[in-house]
Amino acid sequence: TVNLPESSARLLALAMKEGIETAFTSELIRSNSLACPDPEMENWPWQVKVRALGPFEVWKDGEKIQSARKARQKPFELLKAVITLGCRNVSERAVADMLWPEAEGDAAHSAFATTLHRLRQLLGFEGFLELKNGKLALDSRCCWVDAWAFEAALKRAEASLKAGAVQKALGEIDAAFGLYGGDFLSSDAETPWTVQARDKLKERFCRVILAASEVLLASGKTAQAVEYLSSGLTVDPSAEGLCQRLLEINVRSGRRAEALALYQKLKESMAQKHGLEPAPATKAIIESFFRK
Structure with missing residues (x-):
């Protein structure tokens, strides 16, 4: 040694x-x-490694833990809840309300304590998930979570854009794309408490992509802006802000077929996800083709 x-x-x-x-x-x-x-x-050889962007996966010392077994489902639900609530400073009560909404008082606490113990046993040690004064926190010294790293990359991208460091921001956006393996907890799409977190992550990602693309467009780097805008729509096909910018670029370039296909895809995505139609401003971009 x-x-x-x-x-x-x-x-x-x-x-x-x-x-x-x-x-x-x-x-x-x-x-x-x-x-x-x-x-x-x-x-890095993390003791615990978790993927929450896309299907949920957990590794312990480099070995993947099979999460499909029934005995492991509730402990992993607790871990998912902690990640959904931000990984740090997560209240026991908030987790209990999510996982045992019908239980009250001592019953909820007992279920929580038992499940936390089982999760710690499953991953081999207590340290990765600390409980202090009713607050849970994943320990970043021994535990890595892709959603955690993803949000950190977005935060750095936002700071870089604010400081005018565009290339640095684009590097962080590229890193975020590398981490984005799919929708947050995609295998739990029907679980109500994952929906808000899923949408929030996608909206923030698309907002950063749009801000970076605006800077690229302003500096005449249209092709690079199109690349980022198009990649953003693979994350969220219903991201209307991204679509508007691409439509405007297509209108200026006279690419009618591409614009119509893009608009139709947006319309279908918004109807499916939100039950809404594109905004009047988006429709106006398409209609401008026919006024020429």
């Missing part, structure tokens, strides 16, 4: 990012219990 100081973590993180001797590097990290210097870094 090689004993390493904590200061070695940054060097080992760089080795992991560059793909240098990853098996050996991972073993060094694990054997020395080194904390990751970057809590959003994906390719």
Whole structure:
């Protein structure tokens, strides 16, 4: 065993990012219990790793845990609830209300305590999910969550756009696309308490993409803006703001067929998701084709 100081973590993180001797590097990290210097870094040998963007998946020390077994469903529901509520400073009561809405008082607390114990047993240690003064928190020193890293990338992109650092913002948006494996908890699409969190993440992502695209368009980088706007619509086909910008670009370029197809797809997506029609401003963009 090689004993390493904590200061070695940054060097080992760089080795992991560059793909240098990853098996050996991972073993060094694990054997020395080194904390990751970057809590959003994906390719670190995390004790617990969770994917919530797309189908829900959990790994313990690099091994995927099968979540389909009935005995594991409630503990994993608790973990999903904590992630849905933000991973940190999550109240026990809020989780209990989500998972045991019919239970009250001692019954709700008992169900919560039992399920938390089972989840900790399943993942092998208590530390990854702390409970203090009725508040739950995932420990970023040993646990990585894709939704957590995704939101952090969006936050950095927003800050970069505000500071006028467009290329840095685009790099963070690219990182967010790399993390976005699908809708938040897509395998729980029918669970009511996941819907708001799912829509909120998509709306924030599309808002950042639109803001970056506006800057690109203003600087004459139309092709790059189109690329980001189109990619944004793969995340949320009903994102009307993104669609409006693409429609305007198509109108200016005289691409009538593309514009009509884009508008029809938006119309279908909005009807399916919201039961709504495109806004008058969106319809006006299409109608401008026929006034020429």
